Structure formats: C-alpha cells, structure tokens
Amino acid sequence: MDANFAKYGRWIHTLFETSYARQLFPCFDEPKFRSAFKLQLWLYAEYAKPSYTALSNTNGIPYKFNENLTIWTFNDTPSLPTYLFTIAIGKFDHYCCSSELDMDQNICIWKLVNVENHLWYNVADKVCDQASIFQANTENYVGINTGARLHFLIIPTYLNGMENFGLLIVSERLWPRENNKYSYIAFEKTLKHEMAHQFFGNLVTMEWWNDIWLSESLTCFLALPKLHQHRYDMDLSEDSIIDKRWAEKIPRIVYVKGAAVLSMLENVIEPSNMRLLLQVYLSRYYFQSASTKNFVEILKQVTRDFREEAPEFLMSWLTQGSYPLVFINYDQNNQQFILSQTPKVGDISRRWLIPIWIDCAGGTVNETLYWIPKHSDLVIKLDEVTKTNQTAAITFNNNRIVYYGIVYKYVTE
Ligand SMILES: [Zn+2]
Known part of the structure; x- marks a missing residue:
C-alpha cells in the first residue's frame, strides 16, 4: 500500500x-x-x-x-x-x-x-x-x-x-x-x-434523448443571465436541436442555440407568459417524463389568444439545422421594405417563421413584432413603421434577442 x-x-x-x-x-x-x-x-x-x-x-x-x-x-x-x-x-x-x-x-x-x-x-x-x-x-x-x-x-x-x-x-x-x-x-x-437541472431533466425528464433540449436547453435558459447576447455568427453547424442521434453525444448547439431560441421565444411571448409556460410544464409533468409535443401543447394553450404563431415559430427553430440570414431591401419607388430569408449554411430549402421587431427611433410609431413567413417575403410600407418618412429612423430588433443574421441591402438617406 x-x-x-x-x-x-x-x-x-x-x-x-x-x-x-x-x-x-x-x-x-x-x-x-x-x-x-x-x-x-x-x-x-x-x-x-x-x-x-x-x-x-x-x-x-x-x-x-x-x-x-x-x-x-x-x-x-x-x-x-x-x-x-x-x-x-x-x-x-x-x-x-x-x-x-x-x-x-x-x-x-x-x-x-x-x-x-x-x-x-x-x-x-x-x-x-x-x-x-x-x-x-x-x-x-x-x-x-x-x-x-x-x-x-x-x-x-x-x-x-x-x-x-x-x-x-x-x-x-x-x-x-x-x-x-x-x-x-x-x-x-x-x-x-x-x-x-433539478427542475429540467430531474423533475421532468425527456421521454427519449432526441428531446434532450427539454433538459439541457431549458436548463441553460434558466441558469444563464438574461439579455445574454448569443453568438449565432460562429455557428456553422447543420445539426438540428431535436435529433435521435443525441442519445450518443449531446452537441454544443443543444446548449447554446437551444438557450438562445428559448430567449427568442421569451421575447416573442413576453417574460410573464414564458414563466407561465414553464410553470405549467413542470407542474403537469411533475416527476414524469415529457416530449417536445407535450411542451408545444402547453405553448399553444398559453399563446393561442395573442401569439398563435409561437408554436410554429418554435418548431421551425428546433427541427432544422443552421439559422436564417434575413435580407432587408428598401424599394425606393414604392417606399417599402422587403424582407426575405435564406439559410446560413446547408440545405437551401430550409425556411423559418422569423420574428422581427421594428421600431421607429423617432418614437412616431411603437415597436411592433412582425413575422417573416416561411415561403414569401415580408413587405412593409415605410409609413406603417414611421411617420418621419426616413428609413434612417427604423431600427430592427433593438434590444431583442434573436438567433439569426440581418444583411442590410439598402443605404439610409
Ligand atoms: Zn446539463
């Protein structure tokens, strides 16, 4: 010895x-x-x-x-x-x-x-x-x-x-x-x-490892300081957050991107509803297991009267790899913005339901949440988002957490 x-x-x-x-x-x-x-x-x-x-x-x-x-x-x-x-x-x-x-x-x-x-x-x-x-x-x-x-x-x-x-x-x-x-x-x-994890993972456990985000992403969301800026630009992964392969090894995106997508969800549905969603989820599946379907069911119930896009939005981010780049063009003749999307990497047919907050820095119109649809462009008249008649007055996603890139294709006058 x-x-x-x-x-x-x-x-x-x-x-x-x-x-x-x-x-x-x-x-x-x-x-x-x-x-x-x-x-x-x-x-x-x-x-x-x-x-x-x-x-x-x-x-x-x-x-x-x-x-x-x-x-x-x-x-x-x-x-x-x-x-x-x-x-x-x-x-x-x-x-x-x-x-x-x-x-x-x-x-x-x-x-x-x-x-x-x-x-x-x-x-x-x-x-x-x-x-x-x-x-x-x-x-x-x-x-x-x-x-x-x-x-x-x-x-x-x-x-x-x-x-x-x-x-x-x-x-x-x-x-x-x-x-x-x-x-x-x-x-x-x-x-x-x-x-x-005492709450997400231990109290309510995912039914199978493909839904490990219900443990790791929710845990990261709960444990991370709020208003944390997420570095989506470093993410070149084509893996999706939900995948049956995660029974073998949990990838980084489940932690980082998963938490960012949940922060984006919190922005979309407001913090009080996010809290309600998590509370209902934990109490409904107390010491049981749950799946993505169960989580999204509760999200539907919580948001149906004011934000019915939320479930489709969340699923488009959980089930597809990569993230969108949003192109913002300005059509001078018709005085309107045209917003379109393409995936950062990988399969070019991927499309997301994308929340985007548009605000007038001059305060003439309140900040409004718009959605870029999956299969068409979003067209917004300038006078709908500002009364200043200036594209320079418009800000996108000001103080909002998102997990996608914006490419500005116009020059402000
Ligand atoms: Zn963990």
Whole structure:
C-alpha cells in the first residue's frame, strides 16, 4: 500500500448518463422509465473503516456490523430515471449551511479529504450562499419545489458537472480560489447549471434523448443571465436541436442555440407568459417524463389568444439545422421594405417563421413584432413603421434577442 493510498484512500463515483446504469444493475435503462431506488451498500475491509463515507441520492446511515463490514442504508429515493441514480464512496469531508428559503433544508458540499486547504471552508461558505440565493430565486420563478436534497459533490471529473438527483456533481478543477472573483463566476456558471437541472431533466425528464433540449436547453435558459447576447455568427453547424442521434453525444448547439431560441421565444411571448409556460410544464409533468409535443401543447394553450404563431415559430427553430440570414431591401419607388430569408449554411430549402421587431427611433410609431413567413417575403410600407418618412429612423430588433443574421441591402438617406 503506498503512502498516498493510506492517507487519501480510493474513491469512486458513478456517471450513468446516458445508458451506463445497466452496467451496475439490471434495469430498464431509458429516461422514460422511472423507479424509486432502495439502496444498501456493504463495504468490506479497508472501506468498512469510519474514515470512508458512502453517498447516494438520499441520506444514508452506516451500521458497523463488525471490524470488516459496514452496512450503509439509504432512504428511498423518489421516482427517478436510472441515469440520475448515483453512488460515491471515498474519504469525504463536508460543509453545510442552511438555505435562504427553507431553514430546515441544509445545503451541503462534499469534497475529498485530500483537498487540504484551510481556506476551503471560507470558499464553501460563499458557495453555499450562491447556491442558496439561486435556489430561492429559481423556486420562486418556477413556483415549484422538487423536494430534492441540495447536496453537491466536488470531485475530479472530466465533465464540468452532472445533475445526479440530490447529489449534484461539480468538477473539482472549477472550485473557486479565495479572493478571486473570476473563479467564483466560472464556478457559479456550472453550479447554477446543475441546480437548474433539478427542475429540467430531474423533475421532468425527456421521454427519449432526441428531446434532450427539454433538459439541457431549458436548463441553460434558466441558469444563464438574461439579455445574454448569443453568438449565432460562429455557428456553422447543420445539426438540428431535436435529433435521435443525441442519445450518443449531446452537441454544443443543444446548449447554446437551444438557450438562445428559448430567449427568442421569451421575447416573442413576453417574460410573464414564458414563466407561465414553464410553470405549467413542470407542474403537469411533475416527476414524469415529457416530449417536445407535450411542451408545444402547453405553448399553444398559453399563446393561442395573442401569439398563435409561437408554436410554429418554435418548431421551425428546433427541427432544422443552421439559422436564417434575413435580407432587408428598401424599394425606393414604392417606399417599402422587403424582407426575405435564406439559410446560413446547408440545405437551401430550409425556411423559418422569423420574428422581427421594428421600431421607429423617432418614437412616431411603437415597436411592433412582425413575422417573416416561411415561403414569401415580408413587405412593409415605410409609413406603417414611421411617420418621419426616413428609413434612417427604423431600427430592427433593438434590444431583442434573436438567433439569426440581418444583411442590410439598402443605404439610409
Ligand atoms: Zn446539463
């Protein structure tokens, strides 16, 4: 036994997403099948020593059967898909604080004892505050409590994090450094992401991996700061957000473009209706699985009286790769704008239902949302959008989040 092993011991933790739970126990290892887990772990020999702790989705209690065997028994989990079940065993140490929202609920952060840094507890205290505030704000926004334990495991892992139910993992390499605010910001990004998964992914799970956007895009939308400008111009991908191939590997567009499309949806339907949409979705499919169809059904109900284009708009962005370039021409003779679209890359037959906000900088006409149809141009008379008679007074998408490019084909007079 080498010196390091004697001091730090060994540790393991599971990562079952997408379909690795079946390697540990027989199961229906697909996200739509949920089950309550009842776990008992028998730890022998070295691992039976009190210096070892076993962690899972719920609280566990050790029973020292004899010198050679410790039996850990865990509380039953709520109904979970297999990929969110987890076990971790190691020489762990922890720090807990009480939550802002619910004083009875402790937020706990677990780490390996080998992380020997006397400042660790100061940092953990600040991280607890970050987590507590985000949890309170998020529960308030979505109007629901998942009942999940808010424990984090900070451990070396190649992923940034993983949203195991009741034991959210964040990579040790992201752990903040005392008095380095940038390291807190970087850590907080992953912390919030994993916490937002408590609602999207963990509470309501996609029926199958083709709809992974219901987990990752909604999570990014919830965890990202609002009015974040999205860099669509760097996106040359032809992949669509919904695709059955995402059972094997989740592509970057599901995170980045997915969140941007949801921000665009929020602009289209207004923030209060976006919130209502998410609240109805979470409460209707509480501890169940859902599909894109289910989400769009709720969107239809929420928007039918004032924004009936919303479902078709959303689907055109979720089911097609790339994004449109919008060309804006001005017809001098007829004093009208002509807006047309073409895909940035790939199949030139792709078309989107495109929202565009037109505003008069002179304030003579209020900002109005227009739609560029899929199969024809949008023609708008100048006097409909400004009373100044000047094309220079017109702004497009001012302070609006969109995921498409605009090419101006006219020169303002
Ligand atoms: Zn995620």
